[in-house]
Amino acid sequence: MRRIPARMPSRAYDVLVGRDCLAGLGGALSRRCPGGKTVVCCDENVAPLYLEKVRSSLRAAGYEVSHIVIPAGEAQKNLARAEELYGVLYDRGVRRGDTAVALGGGVTGDLAGFVAATYQRGVRLAQVPTTLLAQVDAAVGGKVAVDFRAGKNYVGTFYQPWLVYSDLAALETLPERELHSGAAEVAKYGLLAGGELLDRVERLAAGSLTAARVSQELVTGCVQYKVAVVAGDEREETGARAVLNLGHTIGHAIEAATAFSRYTHGEAVGLGLRAVLWLSRRLCGLDPGEEVRAQAVLDGLGLPRRLEAVPAETVCALTRRDKKAGREGVGYVLLDAPGSPHLNVRVPPELEREVIEWLLQR
Numbered sequence: 520m521r522r523i524p525a526r527m528p529s530r531a532y533d534v535l536v537g538r539d540c541l542a543g544l545g546g547a548l549s550r551r552c553p554g555g556k557t558v559v560c561c562d563e564n565v566a567p568l569y570l571e572k573v574r575s576s577l578r579a580a581g582y583e584v585s586h587i588v589i590p591a592g593e594a595q596k597n598l599a600r601a602e603e604l605y606g607v608l609y610d611r612g613v614r615r616g617d618t619a620v621a622l623g624g625g626v627t628g629d630l631a632g633f634v635a636a637t638y639q640r641g642v643r644l645a646q647v648p649t650t651l652l653a654q655v656d657a658a659v660g661g662k663v664a665v666d667f668r669a670g671k672n673y674v675g676t677f678y679q680p681w682l683v684y685s686d687l688a689a690l691e692t693l694p695e696r697e698l699h700s701g702a703a704e705v706a707k708y709g710l711l712a713g714g715e716l717l718d719r720v721e722r723l724a725a726g727s728l729t730a731a732r733v734s735q736e737l738v739t740g741c742v743q744y745k746v747a748v749v750a751g752d753e754r755e756e757t758g759a760r761a762v763l764n765l766g767h768t769i770g771h772a773i774e775a776a777t778a779f780s781r782y783t784h785g786e787a788v789g790l791g792l793r794a795v796l797w798l799s800r801r802l803c804g805l806d807p808g809e810e811v812r813a814q815a816v817l818d819g820l821g822l823p824r825r826l827e828a829v830p831a832e833t834v835c836a837l838t839r840r841d842k843k844a845g846r847e848g849v850g851y852v853l854l855d856a857p858g859s860p861h862l863n864v865r866v867p868p869e870l871e872r873e874v875i876e877w878l879l880q881r
């Protein structure tokens with residue numbers, strides 16, 4: 520197993536990444552959060568696949584174990600579902616020294632994490648991500664939230680887990696589309712880090728994308744990058760954490776413009792990354808050869824090549840509604856080169872529109 524130490528200002532914890540390691544979860548958790556109760560939260564797709572394994576591993580490590588299964592999907596990430604979880608914790612007599620275990624994708628991690636952060640002002644939390652997106656991104660870094668009205672992640676906080684435990688074997692059962700979606704975040708980290716990580720992502724993109732080809736080194740590389748960024752700006756105060764939004768300004772706008780139904784988050788981010796590469800060549804001097812190389816990586820990962828059926832002006836208007844937009848509009852994260860992100864670049868509205876038109880017409 521690989522261990523990535525995450526030394527955040529508010530808490531130090533380990534991210535463990537292995538393959539076929541779910542049976543070891545109880546042992547790993549009990550070395551960090553000994554004793555007490557655990558409540559496993561997972562969705563209805565993950566429950567039949569992994570819940571029993573997780574429960575028995577926790578029981579074998581001496582925990583009193585209970586669980587709750589929620590329906591799957593982003594629509595569950597809301598205050599009503601959070602209230603139901605509070606009820607479960609209340610009924611089970613959960614106290615601060617007990618542990619909520621979020622087993623599943625980013626939806627489960629964000630929801631159960633938000634509940635753990637707020638119930639009795641915080642119970643312990645273990646993230647056990649089972650999607651590629653959650654293993655490389657959502658489960659690490661301590662952002663937890665639910666959606667509120669039209670606002671995605673509008674009610675939330677920063678709450679670091681006590682442990683992140685990723686089993687790459689869980690990716691074997693992931694629907695193909697979800698695997699490809701997670702690969703968009705992997706591509707994001709490859710472009711941000713450049714060097715060896717980008718080489719690895721490029722090798723992954725060179726063959727057909729299967730769970731078996733997602734290596735521990737690849738996931739570890741993404742996690743290391745995220746951990747280092749978050750450790751320097753845990754609560755998104757200095758602006759350094761904004762680098763993680765690479766591809767997300769236009770990605771989020773595309774998700775919103777298509778009512779969060781046509782594209783998965785990863786597919787929208789994939790399109791956002793394509794736009795970032797296009798803009799980076801024009802505004803930051805990204806080498807044209809590097810742009811071609813990176814677009815080919817996105818092709819190889821099976822991410823959409825073009826944006827469909829959305830008026831460009833809708834997408835442009837929505838980039839300005841971005842939660843992270845400042846008074847003067849959106850500051851983009853672009854790339855001077857792979858491994859060299861450039862924060863807070865002002866993109867003139869005409870160019871923003873041009874890049875969306877390009878996405879629509881290619």
Ligand SMILES: NC(=O)c1ccc[n+]([C@@H]2O[C@H](COP(=O)([O-])OP(=O)(O)OC[C@H]3O[C@@H](n4cnc5c(N)ncnc54)[C@H](O)[C@@H]3O)[C@@H](O)[C@H]2O)c1
Pocket residue numbers: 562563564565568591592593596623624625626627629649650651652653656657658659660661662663672689690691692693694697700784
């Ligand atoms: N907190 C953060 O920093 C952060 C970062 C990125 C994304 N997110 C959030 O993450 C969410 C998206 O996460 P996601 O893409 O993991 O979505 P998800 O949790 O909805 O999982 C995707 C689908 O895969 C299923 N699934 C999960 N693991 C499986 C497995 N091993 N085998 C078979 N099916 C499985 C789920 O039931 C679901 O249907 C969004 O709500 C987003 O806001 C949070």
Ligand SMILES: [Zn+2]
Pocket residue numbers: 656704767784788
């Ligand atoms: Zn993302």
